[in-house]
Amino acid sequence: MNFEEIYLKRRSNRFLSNESLPKDTIDKLVNAGEHAPVAKGKYDDILLYIIEKEKLEALRKIIINEFNKDITFNCGCLMLILHKGQNKDLTNQDAGCILENICLEAASLNIGSVYVYSVAQLIKHSEKSKELLKVDPSFDIIAGVCLGYKTSEEVREVTHKIKTIY
Numbered sequence: 680m681n682f683e684e685i686y687l688k689r690r691s692n693r694f695l696s697n698e699s700l701p702k703d704t705i706d707k708l709v710n711a712g713e714h715a716p717v718a719k720g721k722y723d724d725i726l727l728y729i730i731e732k733e734k735l736e737a738l739r740k741i742i743i744n745e746f747n748k749d750i751t752f753n754c755g756c757l758m759l760i761l762h763k764g765q766n767k768d769l770t771n772q773d774a775g776c777i778l779e780n781i782c783l784e785a786a787s788l789n790i791g792s793v794y795v796y797s798v799a800q801l802i803k804h805s806e807k808s809k810e811l812l813k814v815d816p817s818f819d820i821i822a823g824v825c826l827g828y829k830t831s832e833e834v835r836e837v838t839h840k841i842k843t844i845y
């Protein structure tokens with residue numbers, strides 16, 4: 680696939696299988712995330728937390744219990760960006776760059792993805808979730824991405840148009 684085909688293929692797919700992704704797929708996704716630009720090159724301030732299998736199922740139970748809905752879309756892998764930087768504008772932008780690279784790599788591998796702010800927010804405000812994940816309190820939970828094999832090709836109707844000025 681050329682780059683245009685990859686970015687056109689990347690759409691948020693919310694119909695995912697909870698089957699785990701193979702290690703080499705996870706490695707490719709991580710590699711894509713690691714090659715994203717981050718402010719001042721401070722990669723050391725960032726943690727990419729990969730949640731799978733029993734831990735993911737336990738987290739999903741907490742989320743469904745606290746939110747009454749599976750906002751992880753039954754995914755087989757959840758990746759969270761944790762950041763210890765103090766400048767929230769920059770930590771948010773770092774997360775966006777990393778997660779977009781991961782979503783594009785997922786599209787190239789035909790893996791479904793959804794960028795999720797909601798899941799990160801829920802975890803951040805859920806003592807049970809933080810306890811399960813043993814989140815280091817010096818890191819803020821910024822955002823995440825739900826990943827998994829697609830069980831449907833259905834995506835929401837969205838108009839990808841941004842007003843431009845010259």
Ligand SMILES: Cc1cc2nc3c(=O)[nH]c(=O)nc-3n(C[C@H](O)[C@H](O)[C@H](O)COP(=O)(O)O)c2cc1C
Binds near residue numbers: 691692797798834835
């Ligand atoms: C910063 C950001 C936060 C998002 N948070 C959520 C979220 O919490 N839940 C969700 O279902 N989708 C979330 N999305 C996905 C967007 O809704 C989606 O990308 C947008 O509607 C465009 O659709 P597309 O991804 O299919 O092109 C988020 C996307 C971004 C960039």
